[in-house]
Amino acid sequence: MSYSDWLIQLAQTALVLGVAPLLSGVTRKIRARLLRRQGASVLQPYHDLLKLIRKEAVVAENASWLFRAAPYLIFATTWVAAALVPTFASGLPLGAVADIIVIVALLGTARFLLALAGLDVGTSFGGLGSSREMLFASLAEPAMLMAVFTLSLFAGSTQLSSISAYMLGPGAGINISLALALVALIIVSIGENARIPVDNPATHLELTMVHEAMILEYSGRHLAVLEAAAAVKLLLYLSLIACVFTPWGTAVAGAGVLAYAVGLLAWAMKLALLAFLLVLFETAIAKMRVFRVPEFLGIALMLGLLGTILLFVSRVSR
């Protein structure tokens, strides 16, 4: 591990945080344009975060320390998880000590904390949101793990950098298990990021909320931190899909400034494309009934499982 590798790691860590609000801004802008609206500036999420940070944080009287601490812990775990996903360059030094399973665990921790925070104040909406979130999580988490197992088995590693490198190499090719894992990962991403058809990030209908219901009691800097964490999470999932399934253009460690520039450009284009596809899908579909969501996430779990089994079978028969 060289000095420059750490520099790149630091740059990526800062970048994911800096770019995440822009990604939300871009998705909102695309959505607005698809709905024939002008839409706010893509920079609006930055203004919103700044506004929230400056505002007073109103905390319920019966809130415990957990309610205050949870936003920062959620933000920290999500940010660290995002820093582990290669964005414009692979071979991250942090990636060597923390593989994709750690990412899943970190996100699980963040979710656990958020659900606890939703329950903490004792309002019915927080409880409603937390219970729905846990219902969804009980299928989304194993589905994510199954997809990860498929990838790891395929590439022979749980390191994202290695998986990414393997995908570029001659060993990889069109593979049914990979396709299944991709679909599973996309479904999980939609669910985990509270997008339509699982949840609606733009809703004001408190009874239909999942993610928003849990953070309904938050305001000021707490809300800012949670909003930032949500934006980082979306970036994380899109980067993860980009890094594993479209590894082209990503710079390898120590490749030089030009390669990094190309990597950066490639990453930005991949994110923009994925964001567009995501919003396109969201616009064309209505939200599901709450009890349909487990079926939807169950599909992801089954696909992940199927991917793993098919890989085993093909290994054995070879």
Place this chain on the structure above:
Amino acid sequence: MLEALFADSGPDVAHRGWPRTPVGPDSWRAIGEALREGKLDLLGLWGDIGAVQCVLYEPATRQIMSASLDARAGKVPSLAPFHPPASRLERSASDLFGIEFTGLPDPRPWLDHGRWPVQHPLAESPRPGAALPPYRFLEAEGPSLHQIAVGPVHAGIIEPGHFRFTASGETIVRLEERLGYTHKGIDRLLCGKSIEEAARLAARVSGDSTVAYSLVFARAVEAALEFDPPPRALWLRAVMAELERIANHLGDVGAVCNDAAFSMMHAECGILREQTLRACATAFGHRLMMDCVVPGGVAVDLEPAGVAAILSLTASLRGQFPELVELYENTASLQDRTVGTGVVSSALAAQFAAPGYVGRASGRSFDARICVPYPPYDAAPLEIAVRSEGDVDARVWVRIQEIQHSIGWLERSLATLPAGPVRSGIRAVPATSVEGAALVEGFRGDVLGYARLGAGRRIERCHLRDPSWLLWPLLEAAIEGNIVADFPLCNKSFNCSYSGHDL
């Protein structure tokens, strides 16, 4: 049936529009029996100083009639034990007038939340306001039941209302509404006003139905004073009413879809609604056509440019709306949300005399324009859109069909608009007080209006009953057994008015 009920009652009073018969307590109970048997529909019930009045409709003969009962003793028999839909109406009359309804199963106050400066504000001598005991919500007990309290302050910018859900996990066991937060004292404000002032107030009872309210008030006053506006005015009123219906139905179809997070419909319907409002502004000088209908006629004539604007609107709707209907029909994810959600049984719809699209989506084929026709609909009838499923999807479909019917009606009527003046002067008032009542079909359902005019053409008592009075209780029934997350969708498919209900 109606005539037989009132055979032994006193003589009819000076009540126009339809007759009003003063009855005694025994006949009042007989009315209750007839309501229980489903032979009559209760369209409205309200208090007056020393009296209670109700409006009855007999579906078999399409007859409509008012009955009133002396309440000077302060006590009257309640209709609610016979006919549950009367409950909230009687509770409100009790809050406003201090009339005691004996046998009322649910004596809790309804409109009065204990925050008014006076109690019984419409009674002859109101009492100073007093704090009321805490409102007791109906009990629902059982293992694993929990309560969810929503509102009156909501996460979105909507009118205030409180909803108390008792749920078992996600399944709603009971919903209880608590309304009255937007009580503005309109009944009181109307008392003593001149006809012109009162017309402006009536137009503001529920902003989305401003044409319907202006129309029902104007028709009640015109009935009381026994004069007819010029023919052209009658047609222009109906043109406005149909435009209001189209605009609101378009908004609703989009909003129902938006509550299922299908924003595309919302955006596209929003564009069409905006086109409609702009055509209204061109034709009548106001986007919502507020204060355009006045007693005696209409305030603005429709110029050729206005006719052209409306016809270009209908052409545009004919081009674009069918595509949206197709989109609604072909989006499986949307159909999955609306079909089978929030079912109102046809029995309940009939019992509550469910107005408008809610009733017609549950097989109650009542439309004031057709069943108790008023001009110009008696000369140019419309089709009635009825479905039997009673779910959110059926309520959307009734709206879709009504939009289509209204478009056709507008096109036919604009071609044959009579010429002439659009407003006639109001005649001098006789010395005694005169009463009039009217029923018109607003976009949400039938709006009932009653006005009593006294000396100097001042309003003595005016009551405007929003269709929401009969719709809100049905929402409680519709949502039972559904999941909590489906409530907003179901609520939007009803789209009840808070302002019109709370008065």
